[in-house]
Structures are given as structure tokens and as C-alpha cells.
Amino acid sequence: MLNAPQHSIFIVDDDDDDRMSIRDAFMENKHVHNYVFMQNGDQLMGHFSTTTRKVHPSLILLDLNMPGKDGRDVLREIKKNDELRLIPVVVVTTSSAPGDREMSYKLGANCFITKPDSYRELMVLTDAIAKLWL
Numbered sequence: 001m002l003n004a005p006q007h008s009i010f011i012v013d014d015d016d017d018d019r020m021s022i023r024d025a026f027m028e029n030k031h032v033h034n035y036v037f038m039q040n041g042d043q044l045m046g047h048f049s050t051t052t053r054k055v056h057p058s059l060i061l062l063d064l065n066m067p068g069k070d071g072r073d074v075l076r077e078i079k080k081n082d083e084l085r086l087i088p089v090v091v092v093t094t095s096s097a098p099g100d101r102e103m104s105y106k107l108g109a110n111c112f113i114t115k116p117d118s119y120r121e122l123m124v125l126t127d128a129i130a131k132l133w134l
Contacts, residue, residue: 006032006033006134007033007034007057007058007059007134008033008034008035008036008056008057008058008059009026009033009034009035009036009057009058009059009060009061009134010036010038010044010057010059010060010061011023011035011036011037011038011061012038012039012040012041012043012044012060012061012062012063012066012071012074013038013039013061013062013063013066013092014039014040014063014065014066014067015063018063018115019037021119021122022061022092022122022126023035023037025119025122025123025125025126025127026126026129026130028123029123029126029127029130031126031127031130031134033058033134036057039066040066040067040068040069040070041062041066041068041069041070041071041073041074042068042069044060044062044069044074045069045074045077048081048084056083056084056087057087058087058088058133058134059087059088059089059090059129059133059134060078060087060088060089060090061090061092061129062074062075062089062090062091062092062109063091063092063093064091064093064095064100064104065093065094065095071091071093071104072103072104072107074089075089075091075104075107075108075109076107078108079107079108085108088110088111088133089108089109089110090109090110090111090112090113090129090133091104091109091111091112091113092113092115093112093113093114093115094114094115095114096114100112110133111129111132111133113125113129
């Protein structure tokens with residue numbers, strides 16, 4: 001029997017398959033949490049601006065390259081906001097460019113991860129994320 005969700009994880013990525021795969025990999029590793037999908041940075045920041053309760057996610061998994069407000073813009077806004085800046089943000093992106101890594105850390109990302117090529121690697125990655133951040 002699975003335990004009740006204890007944490008909320010926001011998965012912010014414009015690719016439906018990537019969002020589902022990330023969630024599925026967490027679940028296969030028996031990390032049962034409340035997974036919230038968002039398609040872009042505009043949707044995430046809109047959520048924060050309209051939420052009346054001061055309940056925030058335990059973790060944000062953030063893609064860098066999305067239409068509209070991208071991951072870099074989101075990092076800037078979150079880390080400049082006193083209410084949001086302590087939420088851990090893990091950048092999970094297809095980019096392996098050193099410049100993207102450096103910029104992400106400069107903007108306040110807690111971790112930068114290039115999306116793995118296989119589902120098996122994704123399972124290892126999500127297990128490590130859960131153990132480290134949750």
C-alpha cells in the first residue's frame with residue numbers, strides 16, 4: 001500500500017511527455033507525492049500570484065527552454081522574492097551547455113541536471129532528487 005503524499009512537487013516543462021515521464025519515474029521509485037504539472041513559467045508565476053494560501057511546493061523541477069516566461073526568467077523572479085526564494089529549484093533541461101549551467105547557478109538554481117537519455121537513467125535521477133531534496 002502506498003503512503004499518502006507528503007510533499008508537493010511542481011514539474012514545470014512545456015513537453016507533456018517529459019512531465020509524465022518524470023512523474024512516472026518518481027512513482028516507480030515509490031516516491032508518492034503531490035505532483036503538479038505546469039506548462040511554462042507564466043503558469044507557475046501566475047499560480048504564485050493568485051494563490052491566497054501561503055502553501056508552496058517542497059520542490060520545483062524547472063525546464064530552461066519554454067515558450068513565454070522561460071526557466072531563466074522564473075529563477076530570477078523566484079530567487080528575488082522573499083516568500084519564494086527558499087523553495088529548492090532543480091533545473092532539469094535538455095541543455096548540457098556550460099553557459100546554461102553557469103547562468104542557472106548564478107540565478108539561484110539549487111541544482112542543474114541534463115535530462116537523461118533513458119528512462120532507467122531518469123529513474124536513478126528522480127530517486128536521487130527525492131532522497132536529496134525531500
